[in-house]
Structures are given as structure tokens and as C-alpha cells.
Amino acid sequence: MATDKEHLNPFEIAQRQLDEAAKVLELDPALHELLRWPIRELHVTLPVKMDDGTTRIFHGFRVQYNDARGPTKGGIRYHPAETIDTVRALAAWMTWKCAVVDIPLGGAKGGVICNPKELSVGELERLSRAYIRQVGRIIGLEKDVPAPDVYTTPQIMAWMADEYSFLKGYNEFGVITGKPLALGGSAGRGDATARGGIYCLREAAKVLGLDLRGATTAIQGYGNAGSFAHKLGTELLGLKVVAVSDSRGGIYSPTGLEYAQVMAHKEETGSVIGFPGTRPVSNEELLELDITVLVPSALENVIIEANAGRIRAKLSAELANGPTTPEADKILHANGVYVIPDFLCNAGGVTVSYFEMVQNAYDYYWDEEMVHARLDKKMTAAFHAVHAAAQTHNVHNRLAAYLVAVNRVAQAVRLRGWA
Numbered sequence: 001m002a003t004d005k006e007h008l009n010p011f012e013i014a015q016r017q018l019d020e021a022a023k024v025l026e027l028d029p030a031l032h033e034l035l036r037w038p039i040r041e042l043h044v045t046l047p048v049k050m051d052d053g054t055t056r057i058f059h060g061f062r063v064q065y066n067d068a069r070g071p072t073k074g075g076i077r078y079h080p081a082e083t084i085d086t087v088r089a090l091a092a093w094m095t096w097k098c099a100v101v102d103i104p105l106g107g108a109k110g111g112v113i114c115n116p117k118e119l120s121v122g123e124l125e126r127l128s129r130a131y132i133r134q135v136g137r138i139i140g141l142e143k144d145v146p147a148p149d150v151y152t153t154p155q156i157m158a159w160m161a162d163e164y165s166f167l168k169g170y171n172e173f174g175v176i177t178g179k180p181l182a183l184g185g186s187a188g189r190g191d192a193t194a195r196g197g198i199y200c201l202r203e204a205a206k207v208l209g210l211d212l213r214g215a216t217t218a219i220q221g222y223g224n225a226g227s228f229a230h231k232l233g234t235e236l237l238g239l240k241v242v243a244v245s246d247s248r249g250g251i252y253s254p255t256g257l258e259y260a261q262v263m264a265h266k267e268e269t270g271s272v273i274g275f276p277g278t279r280p281v282s283n284e285e286l287l288e289l290d291i292t293v294l295v296p297s298a299l300e301n302v303i304i305e306a307n308a309g310r311i312r313a314k315l316s317a318e319l320a321n322g323p324t325t326p327e328a329d330k331i332l333h334a335n336g337v338y339v340i341p342d343f344l345c346n347a348g349g350v351t352v353s354y355f356e357m358v359q360n361a362y363d364y365y366w367d368e369e370m371v372h373a374r375l376d377k378k379m380t381a382a383f384h385a386v387h388a389a390a391q392t393h394n395v396h397n398r399l400a401a402y403l404v405a406v407n408r409v410a411q412a413v414r415l416r417g418w419a
């Protein structure tokens, strides 16, 4: 999908986004250069015994981007197209994400090149344990705390917490978040990414003077973020979701799609496609539908220079990481599309992960009501900080989010005397 002139390397994109913010903030050159690179990264090679008796070698990474504000934090992604530069970009975005919601953590990310859909449960478990045996030396409560991301689950977090506990010789479940409730997980972590994005949408509607009841909505991606956005968008805001998609394609119905029915269909058939009473749409077409709210919830680089001019939504709530390129951002801004940028919009996940770390440290657990109230407070404050920066500097929301986040990280770096 890349045009000849548009560069889609996610890490180069992350660096260019930072460069723009550094210019506005007039960052000291050394401080700017420090923030352009990961502090450290580990490449690991993982031998895994397969069910057929053979051994397969997998490759993985853990990138710790910046820990000026606290231990690094970020998920682990299992994906066949994973690259070190994708992980670097995601780790950079985690740094800005934790800063924009003002939680005392830095940014990191992990990844393993694999296709989890082709692995048995046993193979997945052995791969996950092998990953922890390698990255175990650089993670830890005070160092770096992983979590789920694309194609990783609470069960995988449980195996990883277990393996790490064996390495240490005692239970240390707090080393990882997004765990099942029975192993020190937090109430409200499951839908937290989508919920945080829905709170942002609610606030955006207020500042724009929009009524979102019945607003037509399309959701790209039906994993954890996208499927819960369908559920909570309907329940909390009264959105009318007319289109959803997953990696195999999408469905459209002008009369609206019911979450429980679509989810049941996906659980039964493995995909949303073929849901009765809908017409098929491709993932590309879904983005360009005549709708009010667009929720990109899948992967990076889907809204690019080539299609940005055809986006008709008034609002784009980015639950995915990196769905929009810098060229596309300019086009959306010029066309008046109000973007709630990724590392603000999807920060609900890591915010509740931070709550999980706090609860693990105290060994005392909150109810869902408490988690929702504290998440709402964090997301609402972050949204308005970004909205205010956009007004003050007269810039688009992504640059505004960078200004807020980078400024906070820069302040910590200066105070620590690094640059």
C-alpha cells in the first residue's frame, strides 16, 4: 500500500514525529538526540520443541526505550511480520503514552516473530516460557514490566509470570500485567484500552459540541481493543456501529450491528465475515465509509497519504498503535477530521496495567468501580491537557500529545542530569 515517496518504517515515523515536537519545544540538541533512540535493547533466539518432535528457532526482541520517569512498561506482541523497528517504534510510543497519562513509568515493548494461529497451545506455552528465560535478565518490578499486546493473552501472561517466578525462586507476579484475575490481575484490565478510548471520545464530543447518540461508527480490527470498543461504544455512548472488520475482512450494515451477536459469530466461525444480513467490505473500504466515527483498532500504517483524503469520518479514535502516517495526519488535519491520537486514545490499557502494578505491590485489590473511576480521571485529564496544547500551539492533536508527553520526559531527563 506504500506510495513511492511515503516511507512506512514505523521507527522512522516515530523519530520524525518526535523531531517535529522537539522543534516546537526548542529541545536542547543532546536531549533531543537521546530521546530519538532506545536506551537499550535485547535480541533473543529461542529454541522451542514443537509437537512433532522437531525444534524450531524463533527470534524475539525486548526494547527499553526510556526510563527517565520510572521502570519501563509495554506489551509483548506475537506477529509474523514483527521487526525490530516495529518494536522500537512501539517502545517509543509507550514512553510518550505513559507520560501523556502521567503515570510514573517509562516505555518498552517486546515482540516475537511467529504466527500464533499456527501454534498449538503447548507450543505457545513453550515459546512464551523460552522468551522469559531469555529476557528474564532485563525485566523486573523495578526495571521493566511487560504486558499483553497484539495476539498475546492473559493466559500467556500467566505462563510468563510463572516462568519468571521459577527464575527468581519465589512468586513475583507483579513482573507482568494483564494477568488473569486469579493470579493477581486487576479488575477492569480486560476492556481498559477500549474504555479509555471511549472516555476520550466522550470528552471530544463535549469540546466539539457533538451528540454521539446514534452516530454511525466503523471499527477496524476486532481483537481486544476493537471488540470492546463495539461493546462499550454502544453501551456508554449510544454509538451506532455499522461496520467492523478483522484480519480476514469486514461487514457492513446500515441498520447497525449488535455486539453480542457479532462476537458470538466470531467465536463460532473465527471471523466477523459472513455475519448474516450484512454486506462484505474490505479493510480498506471500511476506512472510507460515510460515517461519523472511525475507530482504527488493528495495526500501524493503515491511514496513509494515498487514502487519507478519502476519510469521511468527523472523528478518528485511534485504538491501534501508529495507524496514521505523518503525511496522512496533515491531510486529515486540513480536512477537519478530529483525531484522538493513538498514544492518548489507547492509554487506558497501560493505565490499568499501572493500577495492577500498584495493587500487586500492596497485595490489596480494588473493585471494578474503583478502577473505572480512576481510569476515567486519568483519561479525562490527559485528553484535556492535549486538547489545550493543540489550542495554545495551534497544531494538530498528535503533535499536541507529543508536546505534552515529550515535555514531561524531557523534564525528568534534565532533573536527572542526563542532558
Ligand code: GLU
Binding pocket: 073, 074, 075, 076, 097, 145, 146, 147, 148, 149, 150, 177, 178, 321, 346, 347, 349, 350, 351, 353
Ligand atoms: N500493549 C498495550 C499498549 O500498547 C498495553 C501495554 C501495558 O499494559 O503495559 O498500550
